[in-house]
Amino acid sequence: MPHDIAARLRSGPGLFANVPQAWRAALGLLAGAWIADLLLFLSDWADMADQWWNISTYNHVVLVPAIIAWLVYERLPQLAKLTPQAWWPGLVLSAAAGLLWVLGEFAGLSVARQAGAVTLLAGSVLTFLGPRIGAVLAFPLVYMVFLVPIGDELVPALQMITAAITISLVHLSGVPAVIDGVFIHTPAGLFEVAEACSGVKFLIAMAAFGVLAAEVCFTRWPRRLAFLAVCLVVPVLANGVRAWATVFVAQYVGAERASGFDHIVYGWIFFAIVIALVLALSWRFFDRPMDEPMVDLDRITASRVIARLEALRIGAMPALFALIAILFVGQVWTRAADALAAPMPGAIDLPQVAGWQRVAHRPSLPWEPRAQGADHRLIGRYADAAGHEVDVFVALYAAQTEGREAGGFGQGALPPDGLWAWQSPGPAIADARTDRMLAEGRVERLAYTWYRTGDLLTGSNARLKLANMADRVFLRERPTMMLIVSAESTPGRPTKLALDRFLRAIGPTDRWMDRVAGLR
Numbered sequence: 001m002p003h004d005i006a007a008r009l010r011s012g013p014g015l016f017a018n019v020p021q022a023w024r025a026a027l028g029l030l031a032g033a034w035i036a037d038l039l040l041f042l043s044d045w046a047d048m049a050d051q052w053w054n055i056s057t058y059n060h061v062v063l064v065p066a067i068i069a070w071l072v073y074e075r076l077p078q079l080a081k082l083t084p085q086a087w088w089p090g091l092v093l094s095a096a097a098g099l100l101w102v103l104g105e106f107a108g109l110s111v112a113r114q115a116g117a118v119t120l121l122a123g124s125v126l127t128f129l130g131p132r133i134g135a136v137l138a139f140p141l142v143y144m145v146f147l148v149p150i151g152d153e154l155v156p157a158l159q160m161i162t163a164a165i166t167i168s169l170v171h172l173s174g175v176p177a178v179i180d181g182v183f184i185h186t187p188a189g190l191f192e193v194a195e196a197c198s199g200v201k202f203l204i205a206m207a208a209f210g211v212l213a214a215e216v217c218f219t220r221w222p223r224r225l226a227f228l229a230v231c232l233v234v235p236v237l238a239n240g241v242r243a244w245a246t247v248f249v250a251q252y253v254g255a256e257r258a259s260g261f262d263h264i265v266y267g268w269i270f271f272a273i274v275i276a277l278v279l280a281l282s283w284r285f286f287d288r289p290m291d292e293p294m295v296d297l298d299r300i301t302a303s304r305v306i307a308r309l310e311a312l313r314i315g316a317m318p319a320l321f322a323l324i325a326i327l328f329v330g331q332v333w334t335r336a337a338d339a340l341a342a343p344m345p346g347a348i349d350l351p352q353v354a355g356w357q358r359v360a361h362r363p364s365l366p367w368e369p370r371a372q373g374a375d376h377r378l379i380g381r382y383a384d385a386a387g388h389e390v391d392v393f394v395a396l397y398a399a400q401t402e403g404r405e406a407g408g409f410g411q412g413a414l415p416p417d418g419l420w421a422w423q424s425p426g427p428a429i430a431d432a433r434t435d436r437m438l439a440e441g442r443v444e445r446l447a448y449t450w451y452r453t454g455d456l457l458t459g460s461n462a463r464l465k466l467a468n469m470a471d472r473v474f475l476r477e478r479p480t481m482m483l484i485v486s487a488e489s490t491p492g493r494p495t496k497l498a499l500d501r502f503l504r505a506i507g508p509t510d511r512w513m514d515r516v517a518g519l520r
Contacts, residue, residue, distance in 0.1 A: 026084035026128050029320055033124035040327060041101065041117040048114050051149040057201035058149045060208060065147070067212060071140040071294070078136050078297040088314035090127030090134075091322050097123050098330045105334045106472035107465040108405035115148045127319050131309040135300045139215050146211070151204040152409075158198035158236070160424070165240025166193065166247060173248055181424025181436055188250040190441045192421060199239030202271060206235045209275065216294075217286040227282055238274045337472040341398040342479040345518040348376045350392060353505050356382040361391065365439045369447075369484050370415040371395030373404020384505075388498035393484040396517050399477075400468040406451055406482040407461035413437070413447035413484050420445065427496060431509070433459030446495040447486035450509055452517075454478050457510040481517050483509070 019027070038045055052061040097119035104112025122141040126134045134141070159182045167179040170186070177186045182193040210231025214224040300306060314322075350358065361381040371377045374395035383389045393413075397406060410416045419439045426434030426446050433449040450457060451464040453471070458464060464480070471478050485502060487495040506512040 020083075022083050025316065026086075029316055030124055030128045032320075033128065033323060034121055036327065037117060037120050037124070040331075041113070041120075044101075044110070044113050044117045047110060048147065048149060055149070057151065057204060059201075060205040061147060061149065064143070064208065068140050068143055071143065072137065074294050075136050075140075078293065078295055078300075079133060081297065082133050082136065084128065084133055085130040085310070086128055086314045086316045086319040087126060087130040087134075087310070087312060088319065088322075089131070089309065089312055090123055090125070091314075091319065091326070094120055094123030094127055094323055095326050098326045102330045102333055103469055103473070105402075106337055107469040108400055108402055108408060109465055111148060111150055115145075115150075118144050118147050124323065127323060128316065130313070131306050132300060135303070135306055136295050136297070139294070143211065143215075146208045151200050154203070155195050155198045155200050156422070156425075158200050158203070158239075159193050159195065159422075161236060162198055162240050162243050163193040165237065166243040169241065169244035170247055173244070175248060175251055177247070181422075181438075183423060183438060183441075184247060186247060186251065188247075188254065191247050191250070193243060194421065197239075197243055199235060199242075202235045202239060202274075203232065205271070206231045206275070206278075213279075213282075217282075217288055219288050219292075223285055223287060227285070230278055230282065234274060234278055238270070242270055336475060338401060340472065340475060340477050342477040344375050344396065344398050344479065348378060348394065348396060348516055348518060350378065350380045350382075350394070351512075351515060353382055353502070355505050356384050356390075356502065359383045359389070363391065363488060365419060365443050365488075367391070367420060367439075367445060367486070367488075369393045369395075369413050369482075370411050371406065371482060372408070372411060373397065373401075374406075374482075382502060384501065386493075386501075388493055388501055389487065389490075390498055390502040391484075391486045391488075393482075393486070394513075394516055395482040397480045397482075400472075400480050405465075405468075406480050407464045412482065413449055413486060429459075431457050431459055433461075444489035444495065445486055446489075446499060447484055448499060448503075450483045450513065452481040452483070452510060452513045457513070479517065479519065481513055481519075483513050483516075 048061075051058045053059070097116045099116075100119060101113050101116025104110065104114075104116055122144060125137060125141060129137075163179060163182045163184065167177060167184055170177045170184065175186055177184055179185075184191045184193070207228075210228045213231075214227050218224045218227060352358075359381050361379060368379055371393075375398045376396040377394065379391065379393045381389055381391050395406065397404060400406065405411065413435055414420055414422055414437055420437040421439070423436040423438045423444070426436050426448070428434070429448055431450060435447050435449070437445045437447065439445070449459055451459065451461075453464065453467050456463065456467045458467075468480060470476075485499055487498040489495050503509065
């Protein structure tokens with residue numbers, strides 16, 4: 001006879017004493033697994049919490065745990081009619097979560113480690129409660145993905161989209177303007193569509209809101225998908241309108257006053273107005289009755305697929321020991337990889353280049369890339385007889401670990417919070433990342449970046465991380481090198497021309513990098 005757990009959870013004293021033994025044992029094991037997850041990956045949870053609280057892009061995430069708790073609470077009447085059982089395929093998800101965390105640790109990719117820690121919570125739910133209860137809790141478990149602070153990768157693309165929308169509206173409104181990357185020149189001054197203006201935090205928050213509302217307010221999938229599409233498109237368009245309004249108003253009240261007003265309006269009013277408009281437009285299409293349960297328990301109970309999956313049971317204690325083994329193997333593996341370090345030369349230097357000579361590094365505005373944790377780093381300048389000048393930065397790493405990743409956040413040609421601002425991608429160059437930068441609204445710089453590890457030469461941070469990950473998976477000791485070749489804009493000497501002449505002079509980039517590092 002099913003026990004009404006939902007009623008007992010609201011009964012006050014004697015709460016856990018009244019919970020059936022099967023549930024009590026399963027919830028005890030689940031609680032132990034979650035506590036172990038929180039303690040074992042405490043640094044990852046602490047980093048996530050720090051981002052939720054201190055980074056405005058992720059402030060909305062502080063509400064996600066409460067939302068998940070509410071979603072589970074709404075399913076208590078259905079859960080009360082089911083009996084938990086240990087289920088070995090849940091260990092497969094737990095193992096995948098552990099592997100994701102290990103790969104994230106190997107690649108120095110915090111978002112992968114954090115996603116692994118979060119996924120392990122869901123894997124342990126399936127392991128100790130079984131597939132039928134997992135089906136009832138499917139949406140809350142999936143919604144846990146919004147605990148992971150992701151979305152910063154979208155910033156450059158959103159900057160360019162916002163800049164394109166803004167300049168189109170500026171022209172339509174009759175204001176003369178010229179755009180160069182993310183910089184817009186108008187009679188009132190120079191405007192930058194900076195990272196903070198990309199609209200990424202609005203988009204991420206609307207995605208979390210849209211997924212929740214699509215589940216709670218709709219039952220038909222076409223309507224859910226249409227609503228979610230609106231939640232993703234509208235904030236991007238609205239952000240472009242907001243940026244245009246700032247530029248337009250600045251023509252009459254000045255750039256400084258317009259920007260200050262923009263931050264107040266966007267932070268406190270604009271976001272609420274857009275959400276209200278989306279809800280107002282969608283309200284008449286909501287099709288879930290107010291009194292309808294969040295899940296159809298009869299359908300879940302009658303499902304033949306779930307019945308077959310339910311047969312894949314395992315004892316609770318074997319499941320516990322298997323989960324412990326998964327965590328233990330992951331920790332041992334990462335400790336072994338952390339000990340890897342490739343042999344390093346005693347020193348490195350920039351070699352002679354035919355047709356070029358070393359000169360003093362004296363940029364008109366300070367510029368030095370960041371290479372935190374590198375075992376060797378140097379910067380120098382070359383000049384040719386025609387007066388072209390090129391800056392060369394080299395960083396060499398014995399290993400790629402936390403705090404010393406060549407492709408880590410804030411590393412490379414454009415350190416955050418510095419004098420230089422990202423302007424746009426540069427011209428396409430084989431195997432290189434290219435960036436145009438601007439300082440003080442007047443000095444431009446073009447930078448080409450390459451990464452080198454093993455036989456790989458790439459400008460892709462993703463490819464570098466995959467290569468570093470493979471080395472650590474197989475416990476291979478290989479150094480990693482970063483090369484940045486850059487030039488400032490000077491009258492009559494285009495930066496691309498100077499860089500192209502220098503690259504022709506050094507020959508194949510991968511061989512030159514190996515020569516600088518003394519590796520081959």
